[in-house]
Amino acid sequence: MKRIDQLLAYAAQIDSPTAQLDAELLLAFVLDKPRSYLYTWPEKTVSEQQSAAFMMLFERRQRGEPVAYLLGRQGFWTLDLQVAEHTLIPRADTELLVEAALQLADAQSALQVLDLGTGTGALALALASERAQWTVTGVDRIESAVALAQSNQRQLQLNNVTFLPSSWFSALAGQCYDLIISNPPYIADNDPHLQRGDVRFEPLSALVSGPDGLDDLRLIIAQAPAYLSANGWLLLEHGFDQASAVRELLQQAGFVDVSSRRDLSKHERISLGRLPSLS
Structure with missing residues (x-):
């Protein structure tokens, strides 16, 4: 022994x-x-x-094989989440989106918040855990991911968050949000990093987005204004070398106060913009 x-x-x-x-x-x-x-x-x-x-x-x-898949769990923000091989493993860099969202909004405001491509529910659950007065919706096109996020919600006993199946905005007609947040696929389909490390075991659908990695980011940025309230914010994670392109896309779509923020490795990891009021 x-x-x-x-x-x-x-x-x-x-x-x-x-x-x-x-x-x-x-x-x-x-x-x-x-x-x-x-x-x-x-x-x-x-x-x-x-x-x-x-x-x-x-x-x-x-x-x-990633440790998170072997254990079936991964820490994110202050939460302990179930993970599975059909979802992306939550990463520390993505917590930058949570930090930015919490900084943007008055802590007492009762906001409507949307997490696109929720996966394990990490972003939605982190925000719901920090802001009990927010109503948070998380969507994912993969129904097994939605079921996993719902299981995490029940485990954490958070009642201000709902998860449902939707391919980006497809099931959200008529809805309006004060803040939309997303960590979409953003890796180019021929990126050599796909053959290295943990990502070899993660679902390609959660990683790859066209020849330049921007296909899903383009779609989200183009469609988000129809689902955002005046002065609502869109926050997006992207690749370490995509910030300039994402800022340009946000500006072309009419967003203002566009900026990027750096991750723990000093890379510009997220970009955000505000939809201005018509007045």
């Missing part, structure tokens, strides 16, 4: 820049313990069944 410290030392061989963290997360998951337990009791022995389960996960991680 192996000890905790022996398993962690072995699993640190994972070919990943976060090998030690990966090993800790996988072993803590198998033992159903917090990560702190691993270093409080490093000499504890692990049962043969637990050791076998850990080694199976370790081997899958060695083949490149």
Whole structure:
């Protein structure tokens, strides 16, 4: 029988820049313990069944499978979310959209908010958790993603958010929102990064958007004004080298106060604009 410290030392061989963290997360998951337990009791022995389960996960991680899919969970903002292989894994950079949305609006305003391409529901749920007075809607064209987002909602017991199937705005005729937010697909279909890292295992439909990666961003920007209230905001995540193109698209669509914000790596990761009042 192996000890905790022996398993962690072995699993640190994972070919990943976060090998030690990966090993800790996988072993803590198998033992159903917090990560702190691993270093409080490093000499504890692990049962043969637990050791076998850990080694199976370790081997899958060695083949490149994302830890979030192996655990079925991923942290985002202050939330612990269920994830599945038919949805994009929520990432820390996307929290920049949440920060920007919270900064734009008066904390006491009762806003109508839309999250396009909600996936796990990460953005919608983060905003709903921070602003109980907001009414948040999340949509996704993939019904299994909608079901997953609804499951996350029930787990978090958030009553001010609703999820429904819609391909972008297709099921939202007549609706009007004060704020629209989206992390759409924005990778070019021939981008070599699609063959590297975690994205190899994520659904292409959540990643790829035409030859320049801007197809979905163009559609959203063109159609959003019909669903935004006067002075409503559109906030979009995009690729690290797409900010200039997205700002231009926003300006061409009539948005004002257009700007971009940088992520943790100092890349311009999100762009936003306001739909002006007609008066």
